[in-house]
Amino acid sequence: MVSETPLWEVFIRPRNGLAHKHVGSIHAADEVMAVQAARDVYTRRGEGTSIWVVRSADIVASDPAQAGENFEPTADKIYRHPTFYEIPEDVGHM
Amino acid sequence: MYSQGLIGADGRTDEAPEFLEAFQKRIDAEEKIEPMDAMPEGYRRTLIRQIGQHAHSEIVGMLPEGNWITRAPSLKRKAALLAKVQDEGGHGLYLYAAAETLGVSRDQMTEELLSGKAKYSSIFNYPTLSWADIGTIGWLVDGAAIMNQIPLCRCSFGPYARAMIRVCKEESFHQRQGYEIVMTLARGTPEQKAMAQDSLNRWWWPSLMMFGPHDAESQHSDQNMKWKIKRFSNDELRQKFIDATVPQAQFLGLSVPDPDLTWNEEKGGYDHGPIDWDEFWRVVKGGGVMNRDRIEARQKAWDDGAWVREAALAHAEKRRARKLAAE
8 A cells, every 4th residue: 555645735716816715725736736625616606716735744833722721812902902091982992 | 314314323422410410511511522622422423423324425426327327428528517416525525524523434434335234325326327417417316415414414513513614605506506407307398397307206206215204214313403413303304305395396387296295384394205215225224226336346446445545645754764864
């Protein structure tokens, strides 16, 4: 049994002005075939104008078990938001 | 595909009650579950099975239609059919990718399909005997698929739901091109109309079976509803399909091959005659007309493609080594 064809994550830019967005993944032996396969699989109806592929093995992700420590502390820092500050109506829009 | 994907799914799970309760709370709050999240083993196993079988159905589903590409009656029909079959391949790939996020490998899923351990929708074990069948498949089979897949867009497992949103956007073209083919035949010569009627006669019941066994016979259904892997029962979806499709057949002047089909004013839907479940189980278990051919075709594609996969990997390795040496 040969080793499995590597997995790639596919990102598509729907049109200029927007960021590339993750759309799914595909298997391909190398980066050239990965872009080609991504085009065939993910852009059959004008979904994009640009494709990025990244080997799934190269993605570094935060640990979901640490999601609490990583992301919850921001919830109680309400002073980071503009609505925390009271500005009199008379000042007008700010 | 779809509802049938849950046949034989094993939702048993033996985590601590506190863990299951916390998980259920997330589901009840309509939070999506993502691949790296903690999840009950039964949930993972059920989804791997359902998504895998759904993917297999898309891939095997290319075969009955591919059978007619070279014999499509016009360039327009051929282009549409090619695009549709290519879509089915794409749908299979979206779904395999979604299943792989749960820790199963593509090769493992392929092996399970080829060994018969994993199933695919019973509908693809029926032969496509005439050009009208290509129309009927789009109209009824893709129509039934849409009924099943729309609620799956809200499935609790994120990657499956996202794949389904893409699939549903594309299915609508499939159903409309199918209906248009049947309509063209129904409005054609008496022979063409008879061809359309014959096709409807053969595909109607197998299409109803696509929704899977009656709710009372459907094991594990409660757990899957609770986990929001599934949102509507098999019978509910089948009823919706019948109510939507019967008027479409009437519009074409074709008759639905069910003498017991009657409008039930009280429930606001059609009552239908008994479904031949013996036939259903026979086909699911491998006794359909085309079961052997389908797996043989997949096996051949897998075997014939082996040297290509090996060569592509060897080429990639050679290029990598050259690049390293040049640095």
